[in-house]
Amino acid sequence: MSTRTGRLVPRLTAAAAATALGGAILIPASTASAASRNGVCESGEFCYYFNSGNAGSVSDFTGSIADYGTTQPTCYEFKGPGNGKGECVKNEAASAWNRSGKTVRVYYNSNYGGAYQDFKPGAKGNLNATLKNQNASHRFLSSTPPTGCKTDGTHSKLPTTILVYRVSLNRVDRVPFKTYVKNVLPNEWVPSWPQESLRAGAVAVKSFGWYWALHSTRKTSDGRCFDVYDTTSSQVYRPGSAKASTSAAVDATWGTRMTRSGKIMQAHYCATTTACGAWVNGDWMSQYGSRDKANAGWSHSRILKSYYSGIVLD
Template sequence: TGYAGSYQDFAAGAKANLNATLKNQNASHQFLSSTGPTGCKTDGTDTKLPTTILVYRTSLDRVERVDFKTYVKDVLPNEWVSSWPGESLKAGALAVKNFGWYWALHSNRKTPSGECFDVYDHTSSQVYKPGSAKATTSAAVDATWGTRLTRSGKIFRAQYCATTTACGNWVDGDWMSQTGSRDKANAGWSYSRILQHYYTGITLGS
């Protein structure tokens, strides 16, 4: 174009912060944070939620870094029925959150092309569908977001499955029945009682 002013080059597909001197106050760019996790690292710990999680979108063969709360909200309605009782949905919200949190801390998985990721977007981990959040399931996530499930002070892998028949070979005390959580909620159980019934030796705290 013959433009002689200041400019900044980006390689194809690259993401970086725009030089502050080039910032156009009228532009619609979203500036990338320089404080968030990068690469394979997480900023989460056993006492601090991760900001994001690396999701392997298997059908697209790519890894996406997803806001962690958005991830949980876009998993729960695909693992729990959104019309189920609120206490069941809250129990599910905490299980979904803990499962993702655990793998954000401990995953060493790689895609066939060598990219690191934390969770698959299907039943090998949890079913994640972007934009699938429902009002009831999101409310359950919001209501329990400040609660941690730990065992001996550590975030644990809160597994769950549809029924005892489907998952009978799993170790009791390490997984929750999804339909069982529904039935217990219908019987008046609180989400904390449901969780403590299925997961042995756990603590619910902030």
């Protein structure tokens, strides 16, 4: 059920959507990590193979890589002898062997996004149909990530991930929660608006997602559970759309929790008072109103408390 109306921000251009997370260029790996790569799958490493069945040239890694690169000489390539030697790893791997002591997660998208496949310590085998020749990043997991439908968050602890239903793709992605918030805010607030308006928006976007990560019982028609839609039915989420100004607002308020009676608040918002209509009951925030109040010198906490009744910010 849609909980919001009067969406404010038009869809971004393709060029804007390609902006790197936080407006920064992600460095593929440290010098030490890259220097140890020799095309041999050794103990402690995670290795890709160019062919299925752990055949062909090997590309070995000792740490997480957010983006393999796509062109020589800067990409991570297959280094071992055999079929595929010299080819860039991105979207070219068919199988893997995890010889490290940690679970390694292979992602469909760069920056640890999209569909994924986990390889437990010692696991060896083919990438699944979604990930085969569609691998863009991998991460060594420091702890066991949440699985299934249940979040690891509470009313006092942020969830580490959120399940996002990618409506047009008919796909459910488990997205790191901070990545989700950073790739929602620029699609719901105007990135050029004043800092305190963006910070108020960051708290609202985070609170809305946090609430649904705790409470959602939604399922797709074929039974896959998810927390939020990637559309205006929830909040507009677009991977890779984060901006420097909005990401800074998220970082500045990441430690702020908005509660009512000790529970995370389901923070509604919409463009204007008129658009919000019957929601004028202390549960909604006007996006344009937050801009105007910020321009008048209000802090984000004052803005939030003026719209959401009975809240505590801590």
